[in-house]
Amino acid sequence: MNSLKPTRFISAILFTAIPISAILGLVFAAAFAAPASAQDVPELGPKTHIVIKPMESHIGNVTGHAAAAKSDYRRYCAGCHGDFGDSNGENTVWLDPKPRDFTIATFKCRSTPTGTLPTDEDLFNTIGRGLTNSNMPIWNHFTRQQRADLVAYIKIFSPRWEKEKAGEPIKIPDEPPVTMESIAHGKALFTKLECWKCHGPHGEGDGPSAATLTDSKDNPIRPYNFAAGGNDSRFKCGNTNQDIYKIFMTGVDGTPMPSFADVIQPNDAWDLVHFLRTLQVNRHGKENEVLSAAHGVIPPYVDKQNTNPAPAAPAENKPPGGGN
Amino acid sequence: MKAHYKRFAVIACTLLMLGFGLLYSTRKTLNVSAAATGGITGTIKLDGTPPRQKPIDMAKEPNCAKAHASNPVTTEAVVVGPKGGLKWVVVYISEGLDAATASQVPSVKPTWDQKGCQYIPHVMSLDVNQHFEVANSDPHSHNIHPMPKPNGANHEWNRSQPPGTPPFDQVWAGEEIAIPVKCNIHPWMHGYMAVVKGPTAVTDENGSYTINNLPPGNYTVTAWQEEYGRQSLKVTVAAGKPATADFTYKAK
Numbered sequence: 001m002n003s004l005k006p007t008r009f010i011s012a013i014l015f016t017a018i019p020i021s022a023i024l025g026l027v028f029a030a031a032f033a034a035p036a037s038a039q040d041v042p043e044l045g046p047k048t049h050i051v052i053k054p055m056e057s058h059i060g061n062v063t064g065h066a067a068a069a070k071s072d073y074r075r076y077c078a079g080c081h082g083d084f085g086d087s088n089g090e091n092t093v094w095l096d097p098k099p100r101d102f103t104i105a106t107f108k109c110r111s112t113p114t115g116t117l118p119t120d121e122d123l124f125n126t127i128g129r130g131l132t133n134s135n136m137p138i139w140n141h142f143t144r145q146q147r148a149d150l151v152a153y154i155k156i157f158s159p160r161w162e163k164e165k166a167g168e169p170i171k172i173p174d175e176p177p178v179t180m181e182s183i184a185h186g187k188a189l190f191t192k193l194e195c196w197k198c199h200g201p202h203g204e205g206d207g208p209s210a211a212t213l214t215d216s217k218d219n220p221i222r223p224y225n226f227a228a229g230g231n232d233s234r235f236k237c238g239n240t241n242q243d244i245y246k247i248f249m250t251g252v253d254g255t256p257m258p259s260f261a262d263v264i265q266p267n268d269a270w271d272l273v274h275f276l277r278t279l280q281v282n283r284h285g286k287e288n289e290v291l292s293a294a295h296g297v298i299p300p301y302v303d304k305q306n307t308n309p310a311p312a313a314p315a316e317n318k319p320p321g322g323g324n
Numbered sequence: 325m326k327a328h329y330k331r332f333a334v335i336a337c338t339l340l341m342l343g344f345g346l347l348y349s350t351r352k353t354l355n356v357s358a359a360a361t362g363g364i365t366g367t368i369k370l371d372g373t374p375p376r377q378k379p380i381d382m383a384k385e386p387n388c389a390k391a392h393a394s395n396p397v398t399t400e401a402v403v404v405g406p407k408g409g410l411k412w413v414v415v416y417i418s419e420g421l422d423a424a425t426a427s428q429v430p431s432v433k434p435t436w437d438q439k440g441c442q443y444i445p446h447v448m449s450l451d452v453n454q455h456f457e458v459a460n461s462d463p464h465s466h467n468i469h470p471m472p473k474p475n476g477a478n479h480e481w482n483r484s485q486p487p488g489t490p491p492f493d494q495v496w497a498g499e500e501i502a503i504p505v506k507c508n509i510h511p512w513m514h515g516y517m518a519v520v521k522g523p524t525a526v527t528d529e530n531g532s533y534t535i536n537n538l539p540p541g542n543y544t545v546t547a548w549q550e551e552y553g554r555q556s557l558k559v560t561v562a563a564g565k566p567a568t569a570d571f572t573y574k575a576k
Binding site: 114 | 482486
């Protein structure tokens with residue numbers, strides 16, 4: 001009945017189709033082979049390999065080598081920071097804030113002035129400490145050698161590391177004792193320097209400019225909320241008083257947080273550190289002890305050295321509610 | 325195979341020659357004369373209806389809202405004067421500078437002021453390594469945050485400048501047209517610093533500019549506008565009166 005069985009039909013098609021496509025393929029190959037070889041078409045498409053430059057890092061007596069960190073980087077870092085250090089790892093779309101882009105060599109946590117490269121130690125500490133309020137975990141289970149190797153590896157991604165040295169770390173004087181006078185002066189600075197414009201009058205990250213802040217890649221970013229968290233609350237770049245000092249004096253590059261090194265005297269900076277600690281309302285510390293001994297009232301600051309006090313800032317220029 | 329290759333080469337050569345010929349013939353060449361050192365002047369115009377500039381609401385900074393209460397400010401991406409002159413266009417010499425002129429750094433120290441929550445000027449052109457001052461004339465803080473492109477000679481920095489702070493002295497290490505500058509506290513504040521080698525100028529509200537201190541010679545003059553990009557002209561500067569190079573941008 002059926003003159004053409006299904007199996008025979010398919011084999012008939014295959015028998016005619018294969019020779020035809022083979023002939024067509026040969027014709028096309030012949031037509032395109034000559035121009036292709038004559039033109040020298042540049043290789044396109046995504047980068048397929050990374051050149052591991054012989055970068056080094058020096059952390060105390062440990063020397064890190066980039067080549068030694070290759071497998072650690074691929075296993076632990078590339079998922080977010082990307083194989084090419086460009087912050088395009090497979091997890092990146094899900095992350096906020098975005099991972100650091102090592103190809104532009106701008107770093108948040110530095111002991112060096114704004115615009116300069118961080119020291120090896122700065123990067124080493126960042127890896128060990130992680131970045132709070134982000135997806136960067138604490139990598140303190142790595143050995144010192146592993147972390148030093150990773151610091152060296154980070155340097156292969158930007159030519160800046162071959163052309164420049166790290167900045168000169170800022171000088172931090174010894175911390176003076178925590179007194180109410182110091183806290184009161186810190187509070188006056190918090191108002192005068194307008195930290196509250198972003199961080200809010202009570203340091204809750206809700207200042208008038210907070211909503212419009214973006215990082216240097218135009219991603220929205222939030223100012224630090226000092227009041228959140230308890231006894232274990234941490235800052236992005238550490239949790240000691242020295243770390244807080246460094247954060248506002250050097251700035252957090254790549255974010256809206258500027259450097260205040262040009263405008264705060266070193267000892268005044270310690271007063272600001274002491275006041276900032278009182279904004280961490282749920283944290284037990286020397287600063288909050290001094291504050292609660294005074295029943296939580298910070299007296300207005302009186303400048304004893306300056307006989308000609310600066311005129312008070314205009315009324316519009318004070319935080320609504322006036323802080324603590 | 326060989327025939328294919330030959331035919332391809334002939335066609336490619338013809339096309340290339342035609343292309344270069346076309347490029348050359350459309351470039352204007354202006355021949356004028358100047359003194360021992362000459363200069364270039366010109367007017368830059370916008371052809372068409374300029375895009376509407378958005379009004380800026382400064383309510384978040386009462387000092388500034390008050391300062392502009394009688395004359396509200398708008399964005400400054402395209403500023404056109406009464407006669408169609410385009411303001412804030414950077415003009416510089418992109419080709420033809422001799423090494424001595426290119427490496428001369430002017431001793432003039434321009435000021436980049438923050439006043440009424442605006443950058444004064446909105447666009448500034450500078451020489452590589454020319455010192456400039458960042459000042460704050462406002463009764464409140466600004467943070468000054470230039471963002472050069474990554475991995476060049478210039479690097480991003482971000483400094484706080486509270487009221488009453490003495491001006492900061494700054495330089496840029498490499499050519500870059502142009503470095504965007506912003507203030508994170510006042511997100512409407514935008515400006516550009518163009519860093520070039522050799523003499524340069526920025527157009528005024530009439531769209532006019534004057535570039536001085538150019539030795540006689542053949543130059544390519546380039547204009548850069550933040551919305552419309554670059555345009556170039558060939559100019560011959562000779563002894564006598566300054567050469568002229570006028571540009572016209574088409575409104576988008």
